[in-house]
Structure formats: structure tokens, C-alpha cells
Amino acid sequence: MDVSMYTAVITAALMLGLTIIYARVYRDTHAQFSLGLTIFAVILFGQNVFAVYSILTMSTFLASDPFVPYLLGINIAQVLGIAVLFKTTLR
Numbered sequence: 001m002d003v004s005m006y007t008a009v010i011t012a013a014l015m016l017g018l019t020i021i022y023a024r025v026y027r028d029t030h031a032q033f034s035l036g037l038t039i040f041a042v043i044l045f046g047q048n049v050f051a052v053y054s055i056l057t058m059s060t061f062l063a064s065d066p067f068v069p070y071l072l073g074i075n076i077a078q079v080l081g082i083a084v085l086f087k088t089t090l091r
Contacts (some may be wrong), residue, residue, distance in 0.1 A: 018085065
């Protein structure tokens with residue numbers, strides 16, 4: 001369960017970085033696409049903060065459930081996808 005929380009924290013940090021980058025691009029260009037990306041990044045950042053909070057507060061209930069490996073798989077896939085998006089954005 002701890003690994004799921006750590007992956008959600010990493011994803012939240014990446015999404016915060018993307019939010020800052022996209023907001024700066026929008027500020028400089030006023031492009032609607034950049035505004036959409038900023039809103040997308042803010043929503044995903046909030047989702048990951050909520051996921052970390054949920055894992056912290058409900059870890060005693062989730063520790064014995066059989067779906068924990070699936071939750072970890074989803075979080076790992078998300079952090080990998082966001083990492084690729086982050087790397088692509090920095091280019």
C-alpha cells in the first residue's frame with residue numbers, strides 16, 4: 001500500500017510541475033490549448049492529492065483487500081504516463 005501512495009505523490013509532483021509550465025505558456029501566449037492543458041493538470045493534481053489522502057486515511061481498511069495489486073498497477077501506469085508527458089513537455 002505504501003508504494004501506491006508513493007506513486008501517487010510522485011504523480012502529484014509531476015502534475016504540479018506541468019501545471020506551472022502550462023500556466024506560464026498560457027500567460028505568455030494566451031493560447032486556448034494551453035489553458036485546457038492547465039485545467040487538465042490542475043484536475044489530475046487534485047485527483048492525486050485526494051488519492052494520497054485516501055490511502056493515508058483508509059490504509060487499515062485497504063491493507064487486506066485483494067484489489068491492492070490492481071491499485072498499484074493503475075498508479076504505476078499513471079506515473080509512467082505522466083512522466084512521459086512531463087519529459088515531452090520539457091522538450
